[in-house]
Amino acid sequence: MVRMEKGKIQPAKVEVKMKQNRKSNDLSAIECRYRFYAVIRSYYFGHLWDDGQRWLEAVEILSGLEEFTQNEDYLSGLFLLQAYDSSAVYEFNRLFVGPGKLVAPPYESAYLNSEGLLMQKETLEVREFYRSMGLEVQNKNCEPDDFIGFEAEFACYLLHQAAKFLAQKDLSNFNLHLTAYRNFFVNHLSKWLPAHCRDILANSQNDACRGMALVLAGFLDVEAKNQ
Template sequence: MDKELLLEWLQGRELIYRFLARLYQEGPGKELLSALVEEQLLVELPASIDNPMLATGCRQMQAELTARAGDMEAYQQELQEDYNRLFVGPGHLEAPPWESVYRSKEHLLFGEETLAVREFYRSFGLESKKKNREPDDHLGLEMEFMAWLSRTAAAKVQAGEEATEFLQGQQRFLKEHLEQWVPALCSDIQKAARTEFFRGLALFTRGWLQVDAAELEAVLEDFCGGEKS
């Protein structure tokens, strides 16, 4: 993969991870929904990424967005209510967005998994801006970390410097963390969501992680292998 293609790939990945980070941390705000309608991201992505799960998720999200575009204020309120019921509360959460809840035996926050994620961030010189207010293993923060690694790798490539460390970090984070719990979370979202938007988002998320893991492996074999030789 040449430099320009690699940069384009890294920048595209950063955008998708930032999109997912924002949705899982803040919910579908009016600005984001308007951008999705205007920029047709959910229409264009399936044409450029070959993954049936991602394509189905995009179609579900886009279909509901299109159908409700004339009543966006009421629709956004419905989505926010669904988001709160799934991820925020009050009360029982249908899809708690923290790794430790899915991976610890006690299903509790701030467990060993949270500390492992915190240490992973720290190994790249980062600390969660929400430390001690939001567990480090919130899905939105994990997606934000992946976006940061993509952005940093792109800056390294642009400067003609070694980017392997950041790509390998992404591959490890996917294998050791995201792939270990996000599929189960997405299954819970699909079962409990009351809107097609969030059912589609669950499929989008699972499909994207599958695509990214495969592409990362190919790029590391190609580009980074070439850099080392």
């Protein structure tokens, strides 16, 4: 599962109690976002296709993130995610893996590079952001650093660290990691993922894949308003 390393980093589940009224910097809000990115990471790495139970568990997690279920796109996406079947695997590959031209490439540079090329300065900027927090992608020349799975994993790491330091009342390191997450969201995730979601919705009729795109779009909309 782990694709990024500092030594070998595997973010653990942040054990906190969920609250009804969340502030963007309390433990329950961080836990909520961590859980979301963990599902997105698993989805794009293809870890949810092993059996139907993993998919159901992911949908259950997403359904429990009450801060986001008030968003219309997110709620619509949850409904479509119930329609998972084996055809979703083929559609996932068509959209994100290949062979053939990808209609919704899961790479930041595909959207932000003026020529839509991979492994350009946009990818290197993401790599430098990882390095600024002491991380790098394993086998970084095999998969671009700006692959959505890596970016979601990086968000998980930052949120996990922020939660850990907040629980320890280490506000300096808490602010360091939470600020890094917010900067990464504003300068990277929010810059390309909305267009990625639109491409999925424009090019796919598969309910499961469309559902995940709507859930992601809804999350991005809510999160952008929190920055």
